[in-house]
Amino acid sequence: MEELRPEFDKRGVKVVTVSVDLPEVIADRRHLHGLQATMLSDQSLVVTDAFGLRNQGVHSAPPSESAKALPVPATLLIGRDGTVLWRDLSENYQRRSDPSVVLAAMEAHFDTLQ
Numbered sequence: 049m050e051e052l053r054p055e056f057d058k059r060g061v062k063v064v065t066v067s068v069d070l071p072e073v074i075a076d077r078r079h080l081h082g083l084q085a086t087m088l089s090d091q092s093l094v095v096t097d098a099f100g101l102r103n104q105g106v107h108s109a110p111p112s113e114s115a116k117a118l119p120v121p122a123t124l125l126i127g128r129d130g131t132v133l134w135r136d137l138s139e140n141y142q143r144r145s146d147p148s149v150v151l152a153a154m155e156a157h158f159d160t161l162q
Contacts, residue, residue: 061125
């Protein structure tokens with residue numbers, strides 16, 4: 049996603065990631081992603097549930113995971129008013145939205161507002 053940084057900046061898009069990882073794990077592994085983003089811990093799944101992204105299927109948290117469940121991997125574009133404008137869900141927890149798909153969604157939803 050970092051390859052889209054100029055496109056994010058041009059549109060005033062802020063990147064926020066949400067995971068069930070503990071804050072200290074996020075801080076420790078932050079450099080591995082190379083993403084300039086605000087990274088949030090959602091151990092209690094409040095944000096996950098607010099967007100209806102709790103995974104009820106095969107990727108539920110294993111007993112060793114301290115979180116109650118895992119979120120469905122998703123990329124969301126959210127407008128300034130908090131409305132979800134676009135979302136891309138993945139069944140595979142290791143895959144995220146392709147940057148070209150995210151760019152097309154930004155062009156469709158944000159560029160028409162200007």
